[in-house]
Amino acid sequence: MWFQRIISGLLVLAIAGLAVALYLDFRINTQLQTMKSFVEGYVFADAVAACEKASGTTPFKWNGGANTRVIGLNAVKTDKYNIVSSYTLFADGEYCDFDPIKRKANIGSNFLERE
Structure with a gap:
């Protein structure tokens, strides 16, 4: 009888722990999505301006594209120790990678191959 009570108590604790873990994961994921949206909105205007000024084989036209x-x-x-970040825009077949830290734009590049 004691064995069954211990097993059922452990099962209830495991279910409660799983429910708390899923709830915390949901809350943290929601906060991270909100923060990512805020950062993307903050960087967008700078990225468009830098991409339109960047030189490339074909001009990058965001406005009017x-x-x-x-x-x-x-x-x-x-x-x-290093994280490489990139904000990527696509306009009329041209990719533009904007580095928000260095504030530089590369047209037609792959952000994984940048230095």
Whole structure:
């Protein structure tokens, strides 16, 4: 009888722990999505201005472009200490990667291959 009570108590504790973990994961994920949206909105105007000023084989036209898309904020951890971030825009077949830290734009580049 004691064994059954101990097992059922442990089962209830495990279910409660799982429910709390899922709730905390949901809350943290929601906060991270909100923060990412805020950062993307903050960087957007700078990215458009830098991409239109950047030199490339073809000019990057965000304003007046027929097909424009925001790819979004990307980040890659290259090693233990460095994170490379990029905000990518797409306009009329041209990609533009904007580095929000250095405030530089590269047209037609791949942000994973940048230095």
